[in-house]
Amino acid sequence: MPTIKEIALLAGVSRGTVDRVLNNRGSVDPKKAKKVLEIARALEYTPNIAGKTLAAKKKQLKFGYILFGSTSSNPFFEDVVRAIKNRADELAEVGVTVDVRFTTIDKPEAQAACIDELVAGGVDGLVITPINHPLVADKLRELSGSGFPVVTANTDVPGCGRIAYVGSDYYKSGETAAGMMNLITGGSANIGVVIGSPLVLCHSERLSGFTNYIEKVFTGLKILAKAVNNDDDIDSFRVTRDMLIRFPEIDSLLLAAAGVLGACRAVKDLGLDGKLAIVCYDVVPTTCDLIREGVISAALGQQPALQGAKPLDLLFDYLGMGVTPEKEFYYTETEIKIRENL
Amino acid sequence: MPTIKEIALLAGVSRGTVDRVLNNRGSVDPKKAKKVLEIARALEYTPNIAGKTLAAKKKQLKFGYILFGSTSSNPFFEDVVRAIKNRADELAEVGVTVDVRFTTIDKPEAQAACIDELVAGGVDGLVITPINHPLVADKLRELSGSGFPVVTANTDVPGCGRIAYVGSDYYKSGETAAGMMNLITGGSANIGVVIGSPLVLCHSERLSGFTNYIEKVFTGLKILAKAVNNDDDIDSFRVTRDMLIRFPEIDSLLLAAAGVLGACRAVKDLGLDGKLAIVCYDVVPTTCDLIREGVISAALGQQPALQGAKPLDLLFDYLGMGVTPEKEFYYTETEIKIRENL
């Protein structure tokens, strides 16, 4: 493993010059630059991460992380927040501080203001679960345009200039739900679907993936009815109950939003627990209980811990180590969880 | 984030002394030691990983990694080897070299000799997929007893003194297969089982998990017949074919060993593809193809990449950073893969 020092020695220049060449900082005599590059290539130089990390400490980087919910509201985000805190503790060691803020999903002005605050507060990079609204999108575009790195997490605003997105491929996760539903029901089912809101892109993407796929591949699966629960357990109970009463032929449920507990209460309330094939999203504690009870057949996870930590890593690599993300989309796996592998 | 330097300053001692206290090396005046510890505790000192890593480079550690198969034989281990190589490249940066050796699963003497060679060659730690045989077990016990760190991977020899095991919880993965089989078949099935060899602990553990679980929980699932394929595709074809002919009532297969391709060839040969519920282990390329074709319903993965990399990390943490593994068993997840989430 060659080092900058060795390259400097071989090239007959100083370490500073090698550093300038390899990291495109400052300007260097083209001849020397060429020589350095040749040697680096010949020796297959790769920078030492520990060295870079240690040196990066002096930068005292500050990151902002804006995400939905005030922790208590949506248990899925609790896992994300836990992962953020853990990673933030680790990053503290290398001089990074992380400022975590919460905004609600329905207030673009508030989220835009939150971005402004963080930037004014001097953060060097931002992770955000963005609301897909011009007020936010434009601000992100503007920031990115000025060289400020933004990573979107959990949900994306394509084309806003962010350096990467970390989160689920919702469309594909909809297909996975279809595949699972097909296996569980033997290929023939009358499905009731519960979604959060047609306006939340994630949920509608999931539903598109599911719908298109069953129409194309699993023609024995039919969607009989759809209900909207606003990601709320109380609403969820009511609309699910109504749907099940109105469509007694329903023999399976796809719960494509939060509010899984409410929906399952409705199922139990009608004495249908264990009689319906139920597939839902997000592996949260209440869902695990329902799986153990035999109410839910399978839950589809989306690696919340990765969604929390990875964006911070990308930001640190970018700002601390000078490494640009190697891809634009860091899709999380759609994990299938049943009672036995919870 | 406090540093050793700060603690030294506050305690009125040198960095060397602080180091000695915090890492129990050399002896220190009890009074000073106490003071240092108090300050470290008060400041919630945690060592800086980058600093430690950098300093560890001077140790020039050497690890050995003994595993089954010569890569080509079992595609599962190809993923493991790939992960080992990747992690080894990363560790090279911090002065670690990894010597990877292959042994066959049926030659304990050869594996024991291989261990001896590596140790004689001066490795500081060893990762091994051990053959569960006294010849190997005793050697591992002896090594461990003398303070030499061993990590078992993929398969374990309990009580051999190794500092940790990284791999599947086979019994539990058998239960997961049962759960999946139950979902796919609607709770009623006549199952044919293919195992590698009753002598390979992993496979028999899987089968125990599966068997005990269905007897207890899924009483509609019956095992009609078992076949042994010696992890070989040719044998697998033959024994599976024979079994399916002899037991035409079989409507589902559990493939608990390698040789998945051979077994599926038999299924196709008899025109049964798409008509049987098939659950198998290990997400390898040929298996993925069979899932896409609709021959296999689900495959259960065991995180080969983690099995390759994690043991090396544990060894480096132990020898390079002075950190003992925080648990004895690092179980991999049993990942459920179907056509849509491959």
Place this chain on the structure above:
DNA sequence: TTGAAAGCGCTACCAG
């Protein structure tokens, strides 16, 4: 038993 100093690889700064 202890302190001082060098060095792991990299970056930043200053002087020229």
Place this chain on the structure above:
DNA sequence: CTGGTAGCGCTTTCAA
């Protein structure tokens, strides 16, 4: 445009 130097946190060695 360039070289030298200091320093990030930790370990190790040498001298006292």
